[in-house]
Amino acid sequence: MSFNAGENIGPYRIIEQLGQGGMATVYKAYHAALDRYVAIKVLHPAFNEDNTFEMRFQREARVVARLKHPHIVPVYDYAEHEKRPYLVMKYIEGDTLKARMAKGPLSSDDIRKVVDAVGSALAYAHRQGILHRDIKPSNVLVASDGQMYLADFGLARIAQSGESTLSSDMIMGTPQYISPEQAMGKKDLDAGTDIYSFGVMLYEMVVGQVPFSADTPFSIIHDHIYSPLPLPHTVNPNVPEPVERVLLKALAKDRADRYEDVTTMVEAFKDAWEEAGIPMQGTMVQLRKDRTGSGAKATQVAQPQAEPTKMAVKSEPTKMAAKVDVAAPAPAVKKKRSPWVWVGTGLVIVLCLAFLGVARNNRLFARLIAASNRPDATATVFLPSPTPRPIQPQPLPTFTPPPAGPALPLDVLDIQKRANENPNDIDLQLDLAVAYWNANLPDAAYQTIDRIIKLAGTENEPFYIKAGERFASQGKGWLPAAVMYFQAVKRYGLVGAPDELRDAFQEAYYKGAERPETPGILPFASIGQVNQPIALIAQSRHAFYAGRLDEARTLLNQVKQLKPNMYEASLLEAEYFAAEGEPEKAGLLTRILTSDLSVPRWIRIYAEEIQKRLPQ
Known part of the structure; x- marks a missing residue:
């Protein structure tokens, strides 16, 4: 609330x-x-x-x-x-340092005030044994009288060391300011992590931009860990050589190569300006638009540069009346949750296409069309419909229940008998569908689900949610859960499903995509007409579990181009890295996801499960 x-x-x-x-x-x-x-x-x-x-x-x-x-x-x-x-x-009436920097280069006096205020605050806290862990311009407050304050001391500390999905020992703020050791999730952090982040702030004030910026948080964090620091004078020729030396030492990848403490760094920074014989005057430069990584050549411009991309973690609002630690989102990378309000076009005939059911040769149920024979299983890229259409009800085919027989477990026989005696009781039919699923009879389960949908109609949202939860609780029942959740989602048409329902459907569809029959149950082409990124995510995961690794990567890359900061894409890539023997890359992505509270809970939990399976 x-x-x-x-x-x-x-x-x-x-x-x-x-x-x-x-x-x-x-x-x-x-x-x-x-x-x-x-x-x-x-x-x-x-x-x-x-x-x-x-x-x-x-x-x-x-x-x-x-x-x-x-x-x-x-x-x-x-x-x-x-x-x-x-x-x-x-309560501090004023502005943030980030907002001040956005208005133009800082004066000599302003830079000196920032260095003195932040430096002395950090040095004091470090002597008390407390780290900040989230140093950035939006956490430096400038009061109306010019006094400067460092905000949110201890908030990251409070958020850590627990047992939930937030306990990754790294609650990340903005990736542009994170130290390599914090990004790698190391637990033995010391003052060096704040020294590095403070060094990024100094770099930004002096050079005119942060050292590393890219389209995705993964790329930014990867650069902090592995990429050489862009030399300040190559980005801004006005940076004096003594000042550059200080920045290089403060931003060393290895903690041992940085300054021992904040006080030493602050003194070195001031001495460097005096040695250079010029006033502390900030400059403002901006990367060319064709650059997505770091270390690009810069062009001197007059207008201020906005703070770079926030992590796929939630962007922070611009307005911050004095003590808010939130930063403005980058104008070029506006994060917006992928809406499920369009999911549904063309999917009303999904279950109709899923079955060709005719019983023969004493088989208990009709076999589904093999997923590999469907055109949906290919790596086709589906273009979204220009105007999503409301879903229209379609008649569903009639199927005969599988006959009872000695091949069925006794508990299934009992439920089947009661369901056959009460064919219009949707709760009994749901019990039967779940029983079939747990008995490893998926085709029979799908046929029963088809009858259930006919009985429940199009407006019975509470039942479909309950049915989805039943299947989801069975461990591997994600695909039938997705079918059930979809019946509740699609009734909203253009209005949009509630977040909780949308997330439940999304989780079930993501996890159910690993099953071979997925294309025949919830076709990628149909979903792609209204939500191409989600369709590609499911199709990529399906291809991966089918052993088509190149196709899976191709589809994932298409998603990343369409929507660079999509949570599901990061989760899927973490799965791929883990399976491909790249635990460091997988770990970076999972830590990003688990540390961002705006990420849906199911994604954070699943990312933590991946993280626990990585070699320590």
Whole structure:
């Protein structure tokens, strides 16, 4: 649930929402007892998935609240409201450093203030044994009087060390500022990770852009770990050589090659400017549009550059009234969830095409068309329909139930007998379909599902959701679950299914795509007419499990071109890397997915399962 304006949260009255990020939502509130405004940061409900979180939250909040420094946003209080933990902090009227940098190059005085404020705040916290882990311009607040504050100290610390899908020891913010060791998920982090992130900020202020930027978070993080740092003077010829030396040392890949502590780095940075004999004046450059990686030649421009791509993890809003850790999303890479509202066109005849059922030679049920014989199983790229059409009801063929016989298990025989005696009871028919599935009789299950759909009609959403959940709970019943969920999804037509229903269908279709009969049950071509990326994802996974690895990769690459930051594409690529013996690449992708609370829960859970199977 969200907090609403005018609502009382303990002794605080909510005034307005200030911003929302990947880990929390921030509100302005009024504390009547002390007659002052405060900022309330409400943590994402996904943290409640971890049953140890409440205890960790209280422990870590106490630690963070003890930080007393003129350049650290103070924490006044912490509590919980309707199972939503929150922190109460000083409300700072002002702007973020990110917003200031977007307006143009920083002055000498501004750069000096940033270096002094952030440097002293980090040095103090490190002496207390506390790391920040998410240093970036949007976490540096500039008050109306010019005072600078480092925000969100300890938020990443609070979010870590649990047992849920968030416990990857790396709650990532913006990949452009992450250290190599944090990106690799190393647990023994020290001050070096903040030194690296602070070094990226210095690089950005001096050179005019972050060192690594690309279309996908995976590419950015990969560059932080493996790619040489673009030499500052090659990007911006105005960077003095002494300053370049400081940046190279601060951004060394190996922790041992960086500065020992923040204070030493700050002193070296200031000495370098004095040695160069020029004022600390920021510059602003921008990469050419044809560059998607790092280290490109830059062109001097007058206008400011927006902060680079946010990770496939949730972009943070631009407005941040003083203490919000959220950053503006890149204008060129606007992240938008793949809507399932269009899924449905042409799929009303899906189950009609799935069966040719005629019983013969004493077989219990008619065999489905072999998936390999269907044209849908090829690597055809399906173009989306210009205008998705509402789904129209279609008549379904009639099938005869498989006859009872000694080949059926006794429990199936019993359910079959009761279902035959009550042919219009959809709950009994569902029991029979599930029993067939669990007895490894998929064709019989599909035939029974077809009868169920005829009985349930087109408006029985609660039943179809219940039926989907029944099949999904059977472990490998994802494809029949997808069929059932689809019956509920398609009734929404152009209006759009609820997020929870859409995610349930998407999970079932993704996981069910590994079965050989998938093209005959939920044809890729039909889904591709209304949602090409999802169709390609399922088709790619189907090809992979069928052993057509080149085709699978080709289809996945097409998805990445269509929608670079698609969560399902990252999950699928992690599966491929893991299977292909590239655990480091697989681990990077799974950590990105598990650390982003905007990623659907099923994807985070599945990514963590992949991560656990990787060699340690």
